[in-house]
Amino acid sequence: MIGLCMGLAGVVWAQVPTAEFTLAWQHTIEKIRWEEDYRVGAEGLLLGEARVKGSGAGMEIPADAELRGGSWHYQRQLPPLQPLRLGRTPEAGDYQLCFNQRCHSMSDWLGPPQASQPAVELWSCELDSPASLVDEGRGG
Template sequence: MLGLCLGFAGQVWAQVAIEQGQGEQFTLSWRHTVEKILWQEDYQLTPQGLQIVQARVKGTGAGMEIPDDAKFYDDSWHYQPKLAPIPLLRLGRAPEAGDYQLCFSGNCQPLSHWIGAPNHQVEAVELWACPLSPTANNVPK
């Protein structure tokens, strides 16, 4: 079974198990640091990496252009990025920017739930699909 590893430079800080019935999917969400607009991306865990399935954004702003094929409904622009699986997703994580959220079947937690609050000593985190260890779970380490 695949899970989601959180860490940096190959070091695993936490493994998040996604229940089998969830199809090994999760949503990553955050607010743009300047525009404060919500951004969400849905991913599927695969042996090749994180496959983005769909994305949503509430509006435009600096560096937030909406693709031409996006459709507006449910108060957001929805689109499907056509990208190959991402082996490793690196996220900037400075304290001033706020935290990312991970959601599994509508249950959302900030990344700090698993790996502590953003700090200036390590201003990035990496996410990747990984085989779960027998002790992996959805609680902070």
């Protein structure tokens, strides 16, 4: 079964048994929520729709974005990401992973962001046995 792995340089820190998820975070300066929907496949993480509540410093809304329900919705054409590298520091706050209709801080799996480990990578991977998987966003 393919799922989502979190870690760095190919070292798995946590596994999440999901075929799709939303990555969400708050812009550090503008305090505006961003969301990106991903599908997990053998070739990597495929970005679907993205949403942002507004624009600001370094947050230009794409020209083809549509305003719906208070958020700008748009799609970017990117090849599958394998891995997706994220900066993760105490000053920036934490990311959320949303799947199965619930959102969880990455801290649930990885502990709080630390200056000594300022990055994390997400990639699609073959999951270990069901007994060793992270269930519903809590460390296992």
